[in-house]
Amino acid sequence: MATGHGSSGTTGRQGGGEAGYDIGAVRKDFPALSRTVRDGRPLVYLDSAATAHKPWAVLDAERDFYAFHNSNVHRGVHALAEEATELYEQARARVAGFVGAVDTAEIVFTKNASEALNLVAYALGNANQLGCGDRFRIGPGDEVVITEMEHHSNLIPWQVLCQRTGATLRWLTITPEGRLDLDDLDRVITERTRVVAFTHQSNIYGTVNPVELLTARARRVGALTVLDACQSVPHMPVDVERLGVDFMAFSGHKMCGPTGIGVLWGRYDLLAALPPFLTGGEMNEVVTMASSTYAQPPYRFEAGTPVIAQAIGLGAAVGYLETLGMEAVADHGRDLTAYALEALAEVDHLRVLGPTSPRDRGGAISFALGDADTEDIGRGLDALGIAVRVGHLCARPACVRFKLPATTRASFHLYTTRDEIDAFVHGLREVSHALGVGA
Structure with missing residues (x-):
């Protein structure tokens, strides 16, 4: 491995100053x-x-990969291919542990959080069109609920899903203090609700929303929940099992990792039942001229050459955060x-x-x-x-x-x-x- 720079090997919980670390x-x-x-x-x-x-720990990890282990993953039997695959899957395992996933296969690497959120919205729309079960049914008379404080990445995909399916988009409004108006909760999230998508922490107000409360309400009416955790995962402990959501998206570059990588966490049974968002190489099992079958998650959702160096850099970022x-x-x-x-x-x-x-x-x-x-x-x-x-x-x-x-x-x-x-x-x-x- 390449030699590290600075003090990346010596940070930690050393006390003093304004934080629990130096x-x-x-x-x-x-x-x-x-x-x-x-x-x-x-x-x-x-x-x-x-x-x-x-x-430096992140910069060194990416440089080390390109300098000494550069190869495509899951595709070769030579030494570099095996090393690259091992580093890539180690990063997946590290990210899974960081957010409390019960299975590394619940972690899908994307190019950013916007793609991760689009993946869920488009896959739900595709599942609806392909008749993949009642839990993914979205059509006229159904509703998708978001909030008024969403980033466009967790707003526009749901607008498009409603346009594709004929569903209605509804939203929770904001109080003058910049918090969700929970007085409207039971009126907005109803038996017609199929999806509830919301931010964990607002990128504009800084508000930390009551995830467990919103998830519990969605669960009572049988709705799926999608959490935008871009502003929370980098700044606080996040455990997907405790939060109780069905899907969660976050980005690498906001948590001291590289640009060009995002993460979608999803419950494995849901990922396994959804059709792919993108198709092509490496996301399939059997391909014939007439039809194809799809690989199991997470590879079903990682078509083509994945974000290898970025994932390895993200794994290093997770290690750095865990050290602190x-x-x-x-x-x-x-x-x-x-x-x-x-x-x-x-x-x-x-x-x-x-x-x-x-x-x-x-x-x-x-x-x-x-x-x-x-x-x-x-x-x-x-x-x-x-x-x-x-x-x-x-x-x-x-x-x-x-x-x-x-x-x-x-x-x-x-x-x-x-x-x-x-x-x-x-x-x-x-x-x-x-x-x-x-x-």
Whole structure:
């Protein structure tokens, strides 16, 4: 194996600082965090909800694969093919253990979480058309339920499924505090509901939704549940058996892994009963000129050459997170979120979208600053070396709910410090003054 860089072999739960691990040592594991931007300013990276930085452990794992083990998987008997297959399946097993899957075959590798969610929606539509059983029946008179805070990746696939099948799309609305309006739960999720798809943690509000409550309601009416866990799996312990959902999607790049890889977890009996999303090589059993049969999960859903190097990098990211301990990562996130909310409350003319209390809330904080344009805010902060996100954050209905065309978001991860939040708040005041907010 290739030689590691930095301190990737020495991080851990060493105590001290703002987390249950040595955050100074952790930051040395992420080479991007040591760089400067905009005329030599130290980078303050507060855009981790969009994508997280990668530690040396992940970069080394991908490089090592390409340098010494590069081969296609499941297709050869030579040494490199066997090594590549072993590394790929080891990554699958590691991811399965990380989210509490009972079987490694419940883990399907995709190119991102958007593909994972589309896989479920399209496979359900295909199953419906092919008559694959009553549990997948979706048609006129049936309903699919989502929420008003969904990322477009967990909204548009269900719109399309309803268009394909004649089903009706319904949604839970949002309270002024940025939480789900659960008073509507029994009215929206009914005997007509076939699928309930919702986010675990909102990418725009930071709200952590009551998964077990929603899942229990869906189960009572016989509906399938699909969880978007992109913002939760990187930041807190997640156990699919405890949550009780039927499918769960998340992305590698938000959990310090590579881009170009996502994960779909699904209950094995459901995956085994669903037809494929994509067809081609390696997802079949017997192929004739007239017809084909499909491989068992997960390979049924991994047509063609899979995301080999990315999966191996994701396995390394999981190992890195496990070394720190997800409880410690979650504790660090809660501390930063509470600290940031308290500090932002002192910024004049700033309005936080979503919960202003850290209870059941993650470290993605969207806000409006007076009537200032979000791009002006983002560019002003960027000039100070502070990276945030601007726009509708691929969750336009969630912005419209608060009568905003767009928003600005600061988001944190395991390597973020209180000093960076202080720099961000100070930068906001500078930008606010420069833009004449409140004048």
